[in-house]
Structures are given as structure tokens and as C-alpha cells.
Amino acid sequence: MITGPVSSVSRRRALAQLATLVGAGVALPATIGHLLPRTRTSEDVVTGPNFDPAVERQFLIKKPLGWLLIGNSMLNSRLLPAHLSETSGWAVRKLAEGGTQSAIWWLFFKNVLIASGARPLWVTIFFRESDLTWPDFRIGGNNAELIRRLKTAHEPEWDQVMTGRNALPGRTTVAMEKFFGVEDHDDWARRRVQDVAFRLTALEGMKRGARRLELNEHFSLDRLRHDLGDDSGNDGKIPDARQPDGPADATDSLPPPDPGMYAQAPSVFDPSPAASFLPHFIALAARHDIRLHFHRVKRRPDANGQRPDLPVFRRYMDDLQAYLKREGCAYSDESGDRELALDWYQDGDHLNRAFREPFARKFWSLVQPQIGPPPPGGGRPPQPAG
């Protein structure tokens, strides 16, 4: 056990030493942090997704749009807009990035769709369990880069949700990053570490970029094991990960499930505007005469084709449905569909892409009573932005 302070050292001197320890220990990293190169302006900085909001906005107003689908790799592995357009007659488009969650879906909706001037009649959001009211889920790593690209200077809804939800730790993080001047240095520093590793293990003289691509191809989605039952919630990639096979789906399926991650998922449905982006979706959609539809996907079933809800989520799902009904939103749920058996799935909760066409037919037959027949031309022509 620790005993009392050494008598020969005065109390004042002891406190001065402690203050020096803390002061120097903090000031030195802060000074170095501010002296480091600004990674955002160096040429090798961006490792994030190939997503440009301006390009997406242009894409949305090119043609009439009737139905927009928003989501992550759950959507990407299930549906191709062309299949759904063909089946339903609606002009369907998609805004989906693998590994994203409700915070980014909100920015897709507000800063891409609404900002573009396009006004589809329907917007469908694909989600799992409590995704819709878990705003701080998956906002780090490469998603942080995506969020930087999507956010504007004025984001009152974002501030209300993010600050209200996790006020003290959230503000502390922002303050720490500013104090130490290292907001974007993790990617930069990790790349340096990886470069050293590549130099140390140079075989056959491959260059760094080629080695990164080689790694990313080796760890691509189609090489992942199929017996990982759940989605991991891990949005990390090997630095500079590029997705050779299209959308960044691999982020949704890498390591085994992390029990700690799901311990943090909300298990009580909270409809307040400070708790999630869901009420903001509904309010913004109403202002722009867009109807919202929420589609719950079925998670990877067992060998009998079943995936019963955890008891903790049953009440949550009931409350969510009741809320959406009250707010006039459409809702569908594929989780009870026994036909969606294990052989439809590829890895984790992703469907095998070969099933995207039959899934489009299945999906349309499920939602048709709520979505209804398409308008002439499949959708609305674009409106002026604003």
C-alpha cells in the first residue's frame, strides 16, 4: 500500500512537480501535433470512399425520380435499382454506401437528395433493428471522412442529436482534437506505419500502392467466410482501402461480432428529436412532400431459416412500428420471411448478389400495397434546388 508523502519534500514543491508532469505531458504533444503537416492538404491524404456529394446531386436530377432507396450494404447486396424499376415500373435510384448508418443516411437525405432539388414520391430506408435511433453508430473511421464531405456549415439537426446525446464526451473529443491539432492525422500516421512495414517486407519489389491494392483485393467481400453470423459493426479498413468491386460493402462484414458493440445499441425506442435523426427525416420529408418508407431487413438466419428477435428488441420494434404508423410512414419487414433462408445469404447479413433479381420481385410484392402503382413516367421531374 502507498504510504504518505516523503517528508523532505514540501507540499508546494510536490504539487509543482505534479503540475509540471501534467503540463509538460500535455503541452508537448499539443505542440508537436500543431507542428505536424496538415494532412488534409497533402496529396496523399484521402483514403475515404469514392463518394462525391456534388456528383450524386447531379445524378439525381438528370432523370425523373419516383423512388429513392437509402441504406448501406444491406441494400447494396439486396437490390439493384434497375431490377426494381423493371419489376415495379417506378423510376428507382439508390444512395447507398457500405458501412454507413443513420447519421450518414440523414446527410444523404438532407444534403444530397433535398439539396439536389430532386423530389421523389417515395424514399425507402433499409435498416436493421435499432439502426434508426442509434445516431452515433459508425461515425468514425472512413465514415468520418464521408461525414466531413456531406456536412455543411449549418447543421442544426445534427447538432441537436449529436450534442444532446453525448454532450460531455462529444464536446471533449472535439475540444481535444482542436487542442492537439490532430483532427485528421490518424490516416496519415497509419499510412506511414504501413509504408515502413512494406519496406521491411519488400519481396519482388512491388510498390506501396500495388501492395495496398493486393491486400484489399485479398480481403475483399467475396473471400470472406460465410459462417460469421452477424454484422460486426466494424468500419475499419486497411488504410487506403479501395474497393475494386464497386460499393464499399466489405466494411459491413469483417470480424466476428463484438458483444460490446451491441451492448451499446439502444433497446428502448425514443422518438424525441434529440435522440435520433428519425423525427428529422419525417419532418423534412413532410416539408418537401416526400413519403417515407422504412424497410427492416432480415438478419442472417439459422439453418432452419429463422432469426427470432432478441426479447430486448421485441418491445422496441413494436414501439418503432407504432410511431411510424402515427407519423404516416410506410413500414415493411422481411424478417419473418421463411423463404429468405440461409442459402440466400452470402456472408453476415448480406444476401448473395446472385439473388438480387428475385429479391427485387419479392420486395415489390411485399411493399406494393403501400407504395402503390407508379405515376406516369415512373416519377417526378426534378425541382429547382433549395
Place this chain on the structure above:
Amino acid sequence: MVFQSFTYLWFLLCVLTGYFALQWPSNRGASWARSAQNLWLLAASYTFYGWVTPWWLILIATTTVVDFTATRKITAASTQRGRQQWLIASLIVNFSILCAFKYFGFFATNVTAALQSVGLPSTWLTTNPAGSFLLHVGLPAGISFFTFQSASCVIDVYRGQATSRHSLVDYALFVSFFPQLVAGPIERSENLLQQVDHPRQPSLSGWKSGLVLIFWGLFQKLVIADSAAVLANKVFALESPSFPILWAGVLCFGVQIYADFSAYTDIARGSARLLGFELLKNFDHPYLAQSPVDFWRRWHITLSTWFRDYVFIPLGGSRQGTAGTLRAVLITFLLSGLWHGASWNFVLWGVFHGLLVAVWPHLARAVPLLHRSGGRMGSVLRVTLTFSLIHIGWLLFREHTLSGLGRAFSLNPFEAPVAHWRMGLGLVAEAWIYGLPLLIVLPLLKSLHLLPASNDPRLLTWKWTTLQSLALAFCLLGIVILRSSVGSDFIYFAF
């Protein structure tokens, strides 16, 4: 609540403020301050534990009340039979709770499969309300740790090696002390309960070393463990990894699990030191072990000594014939494997280590270089061999499916293309670069006398303060620049 969050930082600041404020009114006496501080720490510990899942508090409170009562009754019992009855009652309650929440799923899965295979009704075990509840509530964090800690106290009181306490608050604090509640070190009554019993006087050197320990722990977790985890997770998510890729993943996992667990211990010890407590040591350079037995003297030391004192020695220990010792070793390690997790891979991991510990002395007798007297060359060989064997064990630990293990052990290194060796070496190099501070910083911190709490007057000079400031700055700089954006819980939370 997790250590690597700002929530914990604010929590710790609040706890420290209240803790020292209670020491302030010195006219009330040291005993009053100690009691008030213990009550404050107990409230803090329960807040810490129930932060995400408040109902877990029911479990820890039950264990506490049952074991506190048992220690009192054992002390008061006039006959050996009475003492035995209370000991058995306590152990039954403790291990029933542990088994129900930790092992029911494993048990139910295997029994159901066995019943199905012989055509008997098999779903009753999992569909009845109790079974369904246990399957769905998940494993309460730290249940294995506080169960073992509390049970050790009851056994010690029964053996006459410890005395029962009069204060339920003190005992409850011993069971739930927040720095080490969720992932150890597994404390003994003679260490932690003694400190709970007496007034604490945190010292300047304790504060300085505590702060450096906390930041060193955060560095290990956020920079080393989480970075290595990304690489290991990638490999273990592959459908068919080749030999070099798979073993690269195992080596990355070796870095991850050591840094992860050592991080938790250091943050726990640092946090406790700020409060004037000194927790037990849990690691001592395990990857420099010269034999499997040596490894277990250096890895998760408090668990190893628990199993030694409460399982291995009661089973007869090594003072019996070869067959008896082998039996005791295997049972001990089998239970140790099961302690880590309820699945077959942990059983295999335990048996594997049991065999290593049992066989190594015979091997060392046959191969002179493996013997302690083998000189420097022998040391290098022993460390390398032990390191390799430990990592074979990590494969059993990390790969949860038997089919995956079968596939892993059937891989042929000569079939892998050069590109796979290149990728595997790259992954290992990256993980080891992150892990390099484990080799460099740890001896440095030791040489700065920062790891043990010391009252050496030299540590209170400005020279040492400067060196300590640099150590703190290094850790903080690493954390703010290199922290992994992929957060994950501590691995040992799941045990």
C-alpha cells in the same frame, strides 16, 4: 462504462473529487474518512458496473451478500461441519450464477445436439422461459472475475488465512472495486481487503506513476491493441486463408491480446493508485517466458495463482506421482480454458496448455538446450519455442469453430504463393511496429520506477519529473495521433 472513453475520464474525475473531499474534514478522524470514502467508492463502483446494464447489479449484489454472510457464518460456526456447510453453500451460489449466465448456452447447445442425434425431443431446454431468458440476456461483463475474487475470500476465511469483516460496505467494495471489477486483476483479500480496511494516503509518487500508468494503458489499448485487432480480424474473417496469411493473423492476434489485456490492467492499476490503492501485478513480460510453466507465471498472474491455490494444490499439486500430477495439471488447465469461454475451442486451448506444462519438464530433460542450464543459446531457443507454442495456443483461442481449426491445422506452407508470404509478412511487420513500444517503453517505464509505486525520494526530484513528463507526453502523443478509429471492447470483458 469502458476505460477508453471520455465518459470514464469524467467519471474518474468525479470519483476523485468526492473521494478527496471526504478526507478533508480532518476533525472527524481517519476512521470516519475511510468509512465515508469506502461508501463513496462503493456507490461509484456500482454506477460504473450498472452504467449500461443496470440489472447486472443484482448479480454482483447477490454474490456479495451471500459471500459476506458465508464468511461471517464460517467464522462464527463452532463445528467444522458447520463451517463446511457455509463454504459449500457459498460456492454453490457463486458458481451456479456463473454457470447459468456463462455456460448455459454452451450446455444447451451440446445437449440439444446430442438429443437430436438420437432422435429425442430436444427443444425443451432452450424454449422454456428460464432457458430462453438465459440464452438471450447475454454474458454479464466481469462475472468470472468478481465471482472468483469473492469465492477466494470465502475459501481463505474457511482455511483460516483471512478473517471475516464486520462491514458489508467494505466487503461489497472489495468485490466491486471499479478499477479492477470487469477484467481484473483478480484480487485477494490479503491485498485489496486489507487496503479497504485501512485509511489510504495517496502519495505524490503514486499520483505521478498512476497517471503515467493510465496513459500507458490507453496507449496500449487505443494504439497497439486496436490497430493489431484490425489486422487480425481481417485474417480471421477470410474463408480460406493460406498458411502464411493465417499465421500472420495469429501473430497479429498475439500482439492484440497482450496489449489489450495488459492495457486494462495498467489503467486499472493506475486508477487505483490515484485513490491510494495498489493492485496486484498481472503481467511480467510473458512473451519472454522460457517455458510454458514460466509463461503462466508471467501471463494473467492473478488467475494463474488463483487456479494454483484453489484447484491445483487441492487436487494434489505436483507432490504426487507422474500420473497424479498430470491429472491435476490437465484438470486445472481444462477449467482455466473453460473460465475463458464457453466453447470447445477454449476447452482445447486449456488442454493444449495443460499438455505443454505437463510435457515440457520431460522434454527439457531429454533436450539439454531446453534446460535452464543451456546458456544464452539455450535461452534464445527456449524463448523462441515457447513463443511459438503460445501462438499455436492463440490460434485455438481466436478461432471459435472446430471446422476452422481443422482447416487451419491442415494448411500446407509449401502450397502458398509468394504473394501470400509477402502479404503475411507485411501484416506481421505492421502489427509488430505497433507493438514495438511494448518492448521499448515497458523497460523504460520500469527504469523510471513508474510501474511499482515507490516512495524513493529520488523520484521526487526535478530530473525524474522531467523524465516522467516525457513518458507521459510520448503516450499522449501516440494516443492523439495513432489511436485506432476502430474502437472495440477489451477482449477480457467477455470472460
